[in-house]
Amino acid sequence: MFPREKIIFSGVQPTGELHLGNYLGALKNWSALQEHNRCFFCVVDYHAITIPYQAKVMSKRVLEAALDLLAVGLDPEKCVIFVQSQVPEHTELSWILSTLTPLGELERMTQYKDKASEHRQNINAGLLTYPVLMAADILLYQTDLVPVGEDQTQHVELTRILARKFNNTFGEYFKEPKVYEATVARVMSLLEPNKKMSKSLGPNHCLSLNDPPEVIRRKIAKAVTDEGGPNGERVSGGRNLLNLFKVLSEDKPLKKELEEQYQAGELKYAEFKPLLADTIIKVLEPIQARRAELATKPQELQKILLDGRDKARLIAQKTLRDVKERIGLA
Numbered sequence: 249m250f251p252r253e254k255i256i257f258s259g260v261q262p263t264g265e266l267h268l269g270n271y272l273g274a275l276k277n278w279s280a281l282q283e284h285n286r287c288f289f290c291v292v293d294y295h296a297i298t299i300p301y302q303a304k305v306m307s308k309r310v311l312e313a314a315l316d317l318l319a320v321g322l323d324p325e326k327c328v329i330f331v332q333s334q335v336p337e338h339t340e341l342s343w344i345l346s347t348l349t350p351l352g353e354l355e356r357m358t359q360y361k362d363k364a365s366e367h368r369q370n371i372n373a374g375l376l377t378y379p380v381l382m383a384a385d386i387l388l389y390q391t392d393l394v395p396v397g398e399d400q401t402q403h404v405e406l407t408r409i410l411a412r413k414f415n416n417t418f419g420e421y422f423k424e425p426k427v428y429e430a431t432v433a434r435v436m437s438l439l440e441p442n443k444k445m446s447k448s449l450g451p452n453h454c455l456s457l458n459d460p461p462e463v464i465r466r467k468i469a470k471a472v473t474d475e476g477g478p479n480g481e482r483v484s485g486g487r488n489l490l491n492l493f494k495v496l497s498e499d500k501p502l503k504k505e506l507e508e509q510y511q512a513g514e515l516k517y518a519e520f521k522p523l524l525a526d527t528i529i530k531v532l533e534p535i536q537a538r539r540a541e542l543a544t545k546p547q548e549l550q551k552i553l554l555d556g557r558d559k560a561r562l563i564a565q566k567t568l569r570d571v572k573e574r575i576g577l578a
């Protein structure tokens with residue numbers, strides 16, 4: 249089903265608990281891809297410091313993000329899991345790539361514009377150059393495919409532009425990576441279905457992978473089912489909930505029946521919502537159980553990350569040597 253032996257790279261920011269959007273838009277694919285490919289999965293802590301954060305809790309956040317990756321099924325025997333700031337070649341290549349990046353490309357990035365308006369008091373240069381560091385992450389490993397949600401495709405496109413520009417300037421070297429598309433490109437907020445599910449909107453907009461069953465039932469019960477708000481694209485909350493059911497449930501006839509009811513405007517939410525909540529709870533149960541078990545073994549987690557660092561670094565160092573040679577700094 250998957251292309252064999254491709255090189256895969258993806259990253260997640262250690263910015264708190266993962267939600268169902270992260271899982272369906274990205275992480276679920278990651279565990280499938282590790283079976284037949286060379287995969288690198290990275291906790292991107294240098295990206296996370298581009299917005300205000302608490303230094304005291306950052307190292308805990310990084311470990312928790314790594315724990316989440318293992319809980320959703322990543323297996324350190326099958327893929328490389330590591331922390332970005334432990335492989336200094338990422339920032340080194342990022343600097344080199346920044347000298348090839350037109351400012352205009354960075355200024356038109358949607359994520360930059362969104363974050364700059366969200367954090368008006370702290371529009372730092374790192375927020376603008378964020379996609380260059382992401383390009384460095386990806387290019388260091390000669391990545392073929394980048395499994396990310398739809399919101400990140402613009403950054404992968406920039407990565408391709410930078411690879412091309414490097415190759416044209418210094419001779420063919422980098423592969424041009426492509427996005428590996430998720431089954432669900434975008435999971436929407438439970439309360440404002442015209443916006444994507446995101447931690448920054450607040451806990452009731454999201455279903456966290458760690459939410460206990462009663463919290464999931466409550467959040468789904470309160471989820472909006474009509475059209476999204478007056479601003480921006482209009483997305484139906486009911487459609488978002490039905491899409492969640494369709495991707496999480498294995499009951500094909502029931503999915504078909506509910507879709508027909510929805511199309512006819514006859515979906516009964518009082519019955520559908522508890523059904524959806526139960527389905528989500530069932531999917532999250534094994535993830536939560538694995539996470540609880542792994543949390544009791546912090547030393548094992550440390551070892552996995554150190555091993556991952558060493559494996560990643562070996563490749564990153566070689567790429568950086570090649571790059572420096574090509575740009576005349578060897």
Ligand code: AMP
Binds near residue numbers: 395
């Ligand atoms: P982040 O938490 O922003 O680091 O995102 C981690 C991964 O989850 C990225 O690949 C995102 O594209 C993906 N992602 C985040 N939010 C959503 C969402 N609401 N729907 C689908 N994918 C998402």
Ligand code: TRP
Binds near residue numbers: 257258295386394403
């Ligand atoms: N920018 C990504 C996000 O917010 C995280 C990320 C950083 C990433 N570097 C990456 C994703 C490299 C894929 C590949 O989700």
